[in-house]
Amino acid sequence: MTDSHHISRRDFIKLATIVGGGVIGTIIxxxxxxxxxxxxxxxxxxxxxxSLGPLENFEIGKPTLVTFVRSRVNGWEKTSSSYGVFVLRKSETDVVVFSNLCTHLHCRVNWVEEKRAFVCPCHDAAFDIDGNVLGGPPPRPLDRYEGEHAKIEDGVIKILFKEG
Amino acid sequence: MWRKLYQWLEERLGLSDLYKSLLDRPEPKGNWWNTLGSASLFLFLMQGLTGIFLTVYYTPSPDHAYDSIQYIMTGVRFGWLIRGIHHWGASLMVLVVFIHMLRVFVTASYKYPRELTWLVGVGLLLLTLGMGFTGYLLPWNQKSYWATTVGTAIAGTAPFIGEFIMKALRGGSDLSALTLSRFFAAHIWILPGLLAALIGVHLYLIIKHGESAFPDKDD
Structure with a gap:
């Protein structure tokens, strides 16, 4: 070895190992x-x-349950869940769509014609035909699909459904 | 500052002694064939690391094993890379360990005082093959299913205790969910645990005795 070498063979190997290992380690x-x-x-x-179906399927003044199934893929597992919404046709063109989930603990509410109310089977909560709370524990009225989350296209009622 | 911290640790851990005996120990004149032991160790660590990564998504159940691997290959970014390294690394490890054994045999490095190192090494070779055998079933595809059927049936041909060994391997008389989960347990816990322990002994013996010099004409 001559004096012109500023780095010894030993140190060079050490350095090369560290640098090479570092590069490979980063790449992996x-x-x-x-x-x-x-x-x-x-x-x-x-x-x-x-799509919840054409407008004329729904009787005016009576909330009707529409159910649909959505499937979701998580990794290699596919799960299907069913969802429900109440469609209330208030007039020829005016439609309100409610979620059927009680705002208390997300049980599914039913429309009871005699009481003219949505009744939750879990804690006897009741909502009127506009979704307002009549009694029981719910903190807020039934959720609605409205504004940009609902539309009528070619006579068919549609809601914008969020996955998950 | 760093110097002081290093000094503090050095006094308590003896890092430089460790460094000297592990990485700076005197070596006899050798060649590239002498690096195969280190290569085996590296492959073991690589397989361990990529294996741990694979368990993040893999599911050892007949319902999900195949699908979860499909998901690793197509649904997870770089899943193909991690599984690819594990897949090819497995074959490479068997090859490297075997050639390492041949080198030790050819250079007569198994002789006094290194007989135990050789014996432990035989254990390591068998465990490596065991890792290959158990890992092969885990993808739960046709090839792995039938390979394991045949492999365990071969164990079943041993006289007297053959059927018992086969049932112990399969977890019953047929290949089933039990086979998959016990192969998985063997592949990720039992065999790697034994491998790591024996590698510890193997390395201790190598550091204790140093590496053997190649025999010359007088030997």
Missing amino acids: GIPGLVYLLDPALKSEQGETWI
Whole structure:
């Protein structure tokens, strides 16, 4: 070895091992991190328009339950859930769509014609035909699909349903 | 500051002694064939790491094993890379461990005082093969299912205790969910635990005796 070498063979090997190991570690390490965090980095499925049927299917002044099933894929597992909404046709063109989930603990409410009320089987909560609370524990009226979350297109009622 | 911290740790941990005996120990003149032990160790660590990563998504049940691997390959970013490394690393590890054994045999490195190192190494080779055998079933596809059927049936041909061994391996007389979950347990807990313990002994013996010099004409 001559004096012109500023780094000894030994130190060079050490340095090369550290640098090479670091580069390889980073090349493998970053994909590894992405792999682990992948589900958190993915955006969940968005919204879909659900068609509830043509306007003339619904009797004026009587809330009608419409159910639909949505399936969701989580990883390799597909789950189907059924959902329900009450469609109330107030007049020829005026329609209100309520969620059938009680605002207390998300039990499903039923329309009881004799009482003219939505009644929740869990804690006897009651809502009037406009979804306002008549009695029981619910903190707020029934949720509605309104504004940009509902539309009538070619005579068919549609709601914008959020997945998840 | 760093110097003081290093000094503090050094006094208590003896890091430089550790470094000297692990990485700075004297070596006889050798060649690239002498690096296969280290290569085996590296592959073991790599398999351990990628294996742990795979368990994040893999599910050892007949209903989900195949689908969860499909998901790793197509649904998870870099899943193909992690599983690819684990898949090819497994074959490579068997190969490297085997060639390492051949090198030790050819250079007569198994002789006094290293007989125990050799014996432990035989255990390590068998455990490596066991890892390959148990890991092969986990994808739960046709190939792995029938390979395990045949493999366990071969164990069943042993005289007298064959059927018992086969039932113990399969967790019953047929391949079932029980087979998959016990192969999984063996693959991620039992065999790696034994491997790690024996690797510890193997390394201790290597550091204690140092590496053997190649025999010369007088030997």
